[in-house]
Amino acid sequence: MRSNEVKNRTNVDDIKSLRLITAIKTPYLPDGRFDLEAYDALVNMQIEDGAEGVIVGGTTGEGQLMSWDEHIMLIGHTVNCFGGSIKVIGNTGSNSTREAIHATEQGFAVGMHAALHINPYYGKTSLEGLVSHFNSVLPMGPTIIYNVPSRTGQDIPPRVIHTVAQSSNLAGIKECIGHDRVEQYTSNDIVVWSGNDDQCHDSRWDYRATGVISVTSNLVPRLMRELMFGGKNPALNAKLMPLMEWLFVEPNPIGLNTALAQLGVVRPVFRLPYVPLPLAKRVEFVNIVKELGRENFIGEKDVQVLDDDDFILVGRY
Amino acid sequence: MRSNEVKNRTNVDDIKSLRLITAIKTPYLPDGRFDLEAYDALVNMQIEDGAEGVIVGGTTGEGQLMSWDEHIMLIGHTVNCFGGSIKVIGNTGSNSTREAIHATEQGFAVGMHAALHINPYYGKTSLEGLVSHFNSVLPMGPTIIYNVPSRTGQDIPPRVIHTVAQSSNLAGIKECIGHDRVEQYTSNDIVVWSGNDDQCHDSRWDYRATGVISVTSNLVPRLMRELMFGGKNPALNAKLMPLMEWLFVEPNPIGLNTALAQLGVVRPVFRLPYVPLPLAKRVEFVNIVKELGRENFIGEKDVQVLDDDDFILVGRY
Amino acid sequence: MRSNEVKNRTNVDDIKSLRLITAIKTPYLPDGRFDLEAYDALVNMQIEDGAEGVIVGGTTGEGQLMSWDEHIMLIGHTVNCFGGSIKVIGNTGSNSTREAIHATEQGFAVGMHAALHINPYYGKTSLEGLVSHFNSVLPMGPTIIYNVPSRTGQDIPPRVIHTVAQSSNLAGIKECIGHDRVEQYTSNDIVVWSGNDDQCHDSRWDYRATGVISVTSNLVPRLMRELMFGGKNPALNAKLMPLMEWLFVEPNPIGLNTALAQLGVVRPVFRLPYVPLPLAKRVEFVNIVKELGRENFIGEKDVQVLDDDDFILVGRY
Amino acid sequence: MRSNEVKNRTNVDDIKSLRLITAIKTPYLPDGRFDLEAYDALVNMQIEDGAEGVIVGGTTGEGQLMSWDEHIMLIGHTVNCFGGSIKVIGNTGSNSTREAIHATEQGFAVGMHAALHINPYYGKTSLEGLVSHFNSVLPMGPTIIYNVPSRTGQDIPPRVIHTVAQSSNLAGIKECIGHDRVEQYTSNDIVVWSGNDDQCHDSRWDYRATGVISVTSNLVPRLMRELMFGGKNPALNAKLMPLMEWLFVEPNPIGLNTALAQLGVVRPVFRLPYVPLPLAKRVEFVNIVKELGRENFIGEKDVQVLDDDDFILVGRY
Numbered sequence A, B, C, D: 001m002r003s004n005e006v007k008n009r010t011n012v013d014d015i016k017s018l019r020l021i022t023a024i025k026t027p028y029l030p031d032g033r034f035d036l037e038a039y040d041a042l043v044n045m046q047i048e049d050g051a052e053g054v055i056v057g058g059t060t061g062e063g064q065l066m067s068w069d070e071h072i073m074l075i076g077h078t079v080n081c082f083g084g085s086i087k088v089i090g091n092t093g094s095n096s097t098r099e100a101i102h103a104t105e106q107g108f109a110v111g112m113h114a115a116l117h118i119n120p121y122y123g124k125t126s127l128e129g130l131v132s133h134f135n136s137v138l139p140m141g142p143t144i145i146y147n148v149p150s151r152t153g154q155d156i157p158p159r160v161i162h163t164v165a166q167s168s169n170l171a172g173i174k175e176c177i178g179h180d181r182v183e184q185y186t187s188n189d190i191v192v193w194s195g196n197d198d199q200c201h202d203s204r205w206d207y208r209a210t211g212v213i214s215v216t217s218n219l220v221p222r223l224m225r226e227l228m229f230g231g232k233n234p235a236l237n238a239k240l241m242p243l244m245e246w247l248f249v250e251p252n253p254i255g256l257n258t259a260l261a262q263l264g265v266v267r268p269v270f271r272l273p274y275v276p277l278p279l280a281k282r283v284e285f286v287n288i289v290k291e292l293g294r295e296n297f298i299g300e301k302d303v304q305v306l307d308d309d310d311f312i313l314v315g316r317y
Helices: A012-016 A036-048 A068-082 A097-109 A127-140 A158-164 A179-186 A197-206 A221-229 A234-247 A254-262 A279-292 B012-016 B036-048 B068-082 B097-109 B127-140 B158-164 B179-186 B197-206 B221-229 B234-247 B254-262 B279-292 C012-016 C036-048 C068-082 C097-109 C127-140 C158-164 C179-186 C197-206 C221-229 C234-247 C254-262 C279-292 D012-016 D036-048 D068-082 D097-109 D127-140 D158-164 D179-186 D197-206 D221-229 D234-247 D254-262 D279-292
Strands: A020-023 A053-056 A087-090 A114-118 A143-147 A170-175 A192-194 A211-214 A269-271 A312-314 B020-023 B053-056 B087-090 B114-118 B143-147 B170-175 B192-194 B211-214 B269-271 B312-314 C020-023 C053-056 C087-090 C114-118 C143-147 C170-175 C192-194 C211-214 C269-271 C312-314 D020-023 D053-056 D087-090 D114-118 D143-147 D170-175 D192-194 D211-214 D269-271 D312-314
Touching: A012 A087, A012 A170, A020 A221, A036 A068, A053 A068, A068 A087, A068 A097, A068 D068, A068 D097, A087 A097, A097 A114, A097 A127, A097 D068, A114 A127, A127 A143, A127 A158, A158 A179, A170 A179, A179 A192, A179 A197, A192 A197, A197 A211, A197 A221, A197 A234, A211 A221, A221 A234, A234 A254, A234 A279, A254 A279, B012 B087, B012 B170, B020 B221, B036 B068, B053 B068, B068 B087, B068 B097, B068 C068, B068 C097, B087 B097, B097 B114, B097 B127, B097 C068, B114 B127, B127 B143, B127 B158, B158 B179, B170 B179, B179 B192, B179 B197, B192 B197, B197 B211, B197 B221, B197 B234, B211 B221, B221 B234, B234 B254, B234 B279, B254 B279, C012 C087, C012 C170, C020 C221, C036 C068, C053 C068, C068 C087, C068 C097, C087 C097, C097 C114, C097 C127, C114 C127, C127 C143, C127 C158, C158 C179, C170 C179, C179 C192, C179 C197, C192 C197, C197 C211, C197 C221, C197 C234, C211 C221, C221 C234, C234 C254, C234 C279, C254 C279, D012 D087, D012 D170, D020 D221, D036 D068, D053 D068, D068 D087, D068 D097, D087 D097, D097 D114, D097 D127, D114 D127, D127 D143, D127 D158, D158 D179, D170 D179, D179 D192, D179 D197, D192 D197, D197 D211, D197 D221, D197 D234, D211 D221, D221 D234, D234 D254, D234 D279, D254 D279
Parallel strands: A020 A053, A020 A211, A053 A087, A087 A114, A114 A143, A143 A170, A170 A192, A192 A211, A269 A312, B020 B053, B020 B211, B053 B087, B087 B114, B114 B143, B143 B170, B170 B192, B192 B211, B269 B312, C020 C053, C020 C211, C053 C087, C087 C114, C114 C143, C143 C170, C170 C192, C192 C211, C269 C312, D020 D053, D020 D211, D053 D087, D087 D114, D114 D143, D143 D170, D170 D192, D192 D211, D269 D312
Antiparallel strands: none
16 A cells, blocks of 8 residues: 655654644535535635644544545545645544554545544553554654543553654654643653643743644634744733633534634534534624734634524534 | 334333343454354353343444444344344444434344444533434434443533433433432433443442443353342442452453453454453453352353463454 | 354245245435335335345345445345345345455345345456356355346356356346246256346246246236246236336336336435436326226325426435 | 635646546555555556556446545545646546545545546436436536446447537547447547547547547557557557457456566456456467567566466455
8 A cells, every 4th residue: 555656755854843733624515515615715824824734634623523535535635735835634543443544544645744643532442552553553654643631531641652652753742731741742852732722832932842733723823823933922822812712612623613604714514513602602702803803813704793593503414 | 214113113111121231242253354153152142141231332342443334234133133132222322423323323224222322522512512412313212321421531411411311212321420420310210321330239229220231241141130130239249349340450341352352252353452451460360250250251161361472453354 | 254143044945936026126215315114115015915035225226326334224124124024135246346245244144035146247357257256255145146238248158157056055046138048047957037027927937937036026016926926827927018118118227216106105206317207108107007907006095197396316315 | 515726627628638548557465455656656657658647446447346435545646646747537437426426526626637437337327317417427527428338238329428518527538339439429529539449549540539548558658659649550550459459358457457467567466356367368468568579568577477376366355
C-alpha cells in the first residue's frame, strides 16, 4: 500500500513547527451530506487569516458522525484543493486498531500531511495495548497523538508517550490535561499543542507549547493567530475568554455549530446527536460578537439570533 | 423498514424480568474473523448454566472492533440458532445517531429481542441531544440504556432517563454509577441491571436491582445465577470477589479474553488494541480457578498459564 | 467463521427437491428503504399459495441495488420470520470473489438454507477462473449456480459445471440457455431449475427439470405451483403466456415492479435505474389480470392503472 | 456536496481532446491490498511515454474487485500525485444508480477530472431507465459513457446517447461496437474513443474517433501513442496485432495482469476471480516481446516466463 511519490512525503519537522491549527468544522446540506461549497469557504478563510493547518474530521469536525468513506473523501478533497496552502492533518484515529490502520493508510495515500491519533476511547485498553495501537500506525507518516481523558475515559500517561516517541514520525502531542503535563513534555523536547483554547495562551508562552489545535479559531482566526504568534498578550487572552467559555458551555462542537450558523457562514443543519444551543445562549453569542467586534469574526453577514425553527436536525443521512 | 411478524415482536416485560444477562465474549479465528463454532459453544454453555439473556457485541463482546455488517450478522446468527432458548440483546448503540438508527433497525429486523443503547461516548452531547438520540431509537423495540461514565466520559443523569422513560419500550437501565443511583431508579419503578459484577449482589438484594449484565458470568455462569436467584448470599459474593477483581485489573475484556483462552474454550486470538494480561496475572488466574473450583468454570480442559508466544494479536482482519 | 449448530445445517437434498422457488420482490418505502411490512406480506402469500423457496435479493429482488448489509439483513430477517415454512436461498453471489466469499459466509451464518451463485458478470473471467470462483464458496453450504448469459455476458459451459459438481454441496443449476442445455444436465443427473418462466413448463415435463426459479410466481403463485406440480398442462401454460411475455417486455424486474404496484401489494416506489412501464403497458396489465382472473393474483385490492405521478423514483436512499 | 474550488473544475473540452487514455492496471501486494509503489511507477511510465489520461479502477484496473473506499482513495491518490501531469478519469460507474451517484460525487470531490460511466450491467434496465441513470450523474462533471455490450449484456443505442448529449458535461463515448457506430457518432459531432485496441487505428484514422481508451498502452505506451498521434500507420498497427490478440485471448485483464508480472513491473498477485494465463501462453508472450522489441515495453527487467508457483491468488483481502 506504500507510495514513494514525493507529493506523499511530508517532513515531520514541517508539522512540528505549526503554531495555529484549526479543528475545522464540517458543514452540511439540509439532507445531511457535506456542504463542500461552505467547507471550502471556511478553509479559505482559515488560510487567509493565518491558520497553518487544519484537522479534518476531528471531534470538532464530527469525524465521529462520518462514514469512513466520507471521512477519507474529505481529507482527499482538502489536500487536493488546499494542500499547497495549508497543512492537512486527518483525524484517522479510532478506538479500533483495524479502523485506525485502514483509515491512516488511506489518508496518507490521498495526501494528508499528518495523522491525528486518539487512544482507544470507550473500549479502552491497557498501557501495553496503547503502545501496540499507536505503533500500528506510527510507521505510516507524521503523527500527532491526542490526549483528552474527558472524552476517552482514559489518560495517556507520559510513559506511553515516551515509549512511542522512539518513532521519528511522532510530531507531538495535542494535550488537554493542563500546564504541568505540557511542561513535562516540553522540558523533554516533545512538541505539544494545547487542546484547550482557554489555556493555550499560557501553555504557549509560559510552558513552551508550540501552539494550539483550536476550536475558537474557526470563528476568530486572526485573533487566535495573534495569540500564538504575537508574543505574550494577557489582555487579548482575557478579551477572548468569554467567547471561549461560551463555546464550551455544552460539549463541543455544539457551541461552534450554533455560532457558525448565526454568523451565516454555514447552513443551520445539525447531524444528531448534536442540537443547537438554546435561544438564550444564541442571544448571548450575538452580544459576544458585538463585544469582540463583528470584523474579528469570519464571514460578512450580520450575526443573527436564529429561531428554533431555522435549525434542521438530521438523524438519517 | 417495519415488520409486523409475530416473531419480531418481543414483549418489553419479557426483557424487564431477566435477572442474569451475560455480555458474551466474541471469539476469533487466527485471521481475526469470528470463530462461530467457539461462539456457539459459549452460548450453549450460558443456556445450560442458566443465563437468560446475552448482550451481543457489547463492549465485552468487542462490538467496538466489529464492522457493522459483522455485528448485525452475529445478532442474526444468535437469534437464528439460540433465540428460542435465550433472549438476544443486540448492542446496536453508537455515538453516531445515524449508526444507532441503522443498526437498531437492522437488529430488530433480524430478530433481536431488545437493543442496548449507550449515550454518545467520545463525541458527547448536551442533555437535549441525549434525549433526541435515545428518542430516535426507542420507537423500534424494547431498549436497555447503558450508563458507564468511566467509558463514555459523560454521566446520563436521571432526568434524561425519566424523560425517555415515557416510551413504553424502555425496559430499563444498565447502571454502573453505584447503589445510590440504582436505588433512585428502583424506587421510581425503573428497572435496573447492575453493570458492575462486584456490586451486583448488593444492588440486587439491598437496592432492588432486577439483576446483572455480567462479564464474570462468561466464566462462572452457575455461580452468577446463584448470586442473582438464590437469595442474599454474602459468602458466595465474597468468594467471587477475587475473580471479579482479577477480571478488571485492566480494561475489560482484557482479563476475560485472557481467562477464556486459559480455560481452553476460545483460541488465544486478540483483536488489537487488546493484548493479553501478562504472565504473572495468568499465573494468578490459575490459582483463582483452583481456589473457586475448576468445575465451577465453563469448559472441560485443564486451566493453563499459556506462554506469551501462544497468543496471536491481529490488527488487520 | 464456521458454526456447527444444527439450525445452520441444511441438507442439500432438501434443496434439490424444490419445484417452485420464487425470486421474491423487495418492496420499498418512499425514502427507498426496505418496506418489511409489505415484504412479509409477500412472503406470507408465497407460503400460503405453495411456493417452497424464495430467492432473497436475486436480480428480481434487486440485490444489485442493495448494500451488502441490507442484503444480509434481509436474508436474516427472512430466515428468522419464515425459515420454518419456506426455504430461504440467499443470492450471495457477486462478480467479486471476495464479496461472494464474505456474503456467503454471512448468509449461512444468519441461517440461509442455500446460496445462489452467479458467474462473474461484467468483469468476466477464464474457465479456470470460473472454477476457482465457485470453489471458493461451494464448501460453505448448499449452492445453486445461476447461468444467464444475457445478463452476465458469458455462458457457464457444462464442463465448468461438471468440474464443480464434484462438490457435494452443488444442489443444481438455474439455467436460462434453453431445453437442450437442461436436458444435457438432467441426463447427467444434475438438478436443473428453469430460469425462464415461459420455458419452465416444457423444461419440467419434457426435459426433466426439477422446477422453476420464477418471477411470475410473485404474481400468480398458485398457477405456477399447478404448472410445476400438476402434471403436463399445455393449456395452463398457454394461458399464462401473455402474462409472462408482458413481464419481460423490459428487463426484469421492471414489469414485476409495475405489476405489484398496480395490484396494490407494494408501494409504487422504484429504486433507479428501474422505472415503471409506460401507461400503455399498465393498461395492458389490467386487461391481462381480468383475462386470467383477479382471484388468481395475489392481494385483494382492485388492480389499478396508476398515473405516472403515482410512482416515486429514488436515486439516493 | 458541491465544491466551487477552481481545482475541482475541469473543462469538458480538455477531456474531449485526449487521444491516448490508458485503462491503468491496479497492482497488488501479496495480501491483496494495493501496491501503491508499483502503481505510482506504472503511472509515471505512462506520463513519460505520452499517455494523456488514465482510467482509474476501470474493468482493466479491476474496479469491480474494489470496495468503494479503496476505489475513491485510488482516485484521490492519483489526482494528488499525478493530477498535474495526466488527466485522471475515475470509473465511478455502477449498475446501481445510488452507487454511481455516491461514487461520482466523491470522485469529483477528490479532484478527478472526469467520470467514466457504464450502463447498468447485469441488472440492466429500459431505455428510459438508462436515461434516468445517466442524467443522475451527468450534472456532476465531465463524463465519458462506456458502451460494451459483451460485458453488460445490453447495448446503449444511439438514441439514448443523443438524449443525454443534451448535457454539456458529456465529453464523449467509449465505444466497443465497431466502426459503423463510431462513424454514426463522429458524423454527429459526438466524440468517440475506441474501446477496442485492435480497431483503434482504423477508428481513429478512418472513422474520426478522437483516440483510444487502451489496455495495450499499459505495456507499450509509446507505440500506442505513435498509433494515435503519428498519422495512418497500418504497418505499426499490423505489428501490434499479435500482442493485442494475445492480450484478449481470455477476458481482460487476465492477459494484461500476466504480462505485467512477466515484465517484472508488478508482483504476480491476482485477485480472484482472475487467474494467470497458462504456461504455454506465457511462453508465447516472451516471444511477442522479443518480436516487438523489449525496449518498446515498459520496465527494464528481462521478460520472464514465470512458473505457476510464482503466482499468488487471493480471495480474501
